[in-house]
Amino acid sequence: MTQSDDDRIADLEARLRLDDPRFTHGFGQGRPRRPREYRRGRAWLAMTLALTAVVVGAVLPHGLLLAAGLVGAACAVNLFDTSHQRRLRQPRS
Template sequence: MPQSDDQRLVDLAARIEQDDPHFARSLSSGRPAKPREYRYTRAWWVLGIGVVLLFIGLVMPHGLLIATGLVLSGIGVQLFDPYPPRRGSRYRNSAR
């Protein structure tokens, strides 16, 4: 017996509320906000701090600062991916 469209919409709303409550509340208030996948504030901060540490490590030849700057820059760039791979799957686009 197929589900009604109303039940599907209720299920979808419940999943959105569970996944990103801020986005769901903003939709119900009539002032939509960006979903979590498109909020990059934390990624910009991590990337900026990493680049600053990398630059300081290059100006003052200090290997630990260079390594820290490279690691933080890599983490910051990784945070820009809106759809990170799910745990448990080996490939991002695996066909099932």
């Protein structure tokens, strides 16, 4: 490879290390991990809590809990959208 190709690869490696250190550390250890875009543990937790609030609010006639659960579910759906997160992290030209 030419020197410019080596520089580009080193630059990509440095950016990836800064962006997702857990992902790059996994490659160094021989145990690759999911990239950050595919880790959705917090999103599933938020969705579970919101849907639990919806069900409890519907079973017990409690409108405020039901409404809070619906709003929480709508907010949790946004955590699943990875394209929005990529747009936020892109540097502006």
